[in-house]
Amino acid sequence: MFVVIFRAKAAKLDDEYSRIAQRLRDLALTEFGCLEFHAVTEGDSEIALSYWPDQEKIRIWKQHSDHLIAQELGRKNWYESYTVQICEIKRQYSSAR
Numbered sequence: 119m120f121v122v123i124f125r126a127k128a129a130k131l132d133d134e135y136s137r138i139a140q141r142l143r144d145l146a147l148t149e150f151g152c153l154e155f156h157a158v159t160e161g162d163s164e165i166a167l168s169y170w171p172d173q174e175k176i177r178i179w180k181q182h183s184d185h186l187i188a189q190e191l192g193r194k195n196w197y198e199s200y201t202v203q204i205c206e207i208k209r210q211y212s213s214a215r
Contacts, residue, residue, distance in 0.1 A: 119153070119207045120173060124166040126192075126200035128159075135196050138188050145184065151175040162198075169207075176204060 139157075146152035146168065152175075157166040170176045179185060192200065 120170045120176060121205050121207060122168045122170065122176060123203040123205065124200065126164045127198040128162045128164060129196060129198045131196055138191070142185060142188055146179055150179045150182065
């Protein structure tokens with residue numbers, strides 16, 4: 119399993135951003151094999167974690183036309199800066215009551 123870590127410093131997030139972000143999240147989860155997606159914002163900082171079964175699904179998602187448009191809008195309008203990291207999860211454990 120792989121996790122994509124997206125960290126960004128927002129310039130301005132508008133209604134269009136919210137609408138597109140929700141649509142892309144739903145699309146990734148329902149049609150592209152994303153297993154989980156979590157996003158948190160604090161002030162002008164955002165971090166999003168998406169979990170994927172393999173790198174091929176990540177590559178296909180990155181090249182999807184709607185995602186490419188959102189990436190361009192992000193660079194031009196929404197983000198001061200961003201970083202993307204793709205990490206392989208080697209081990210996982212948890213506990214629950």
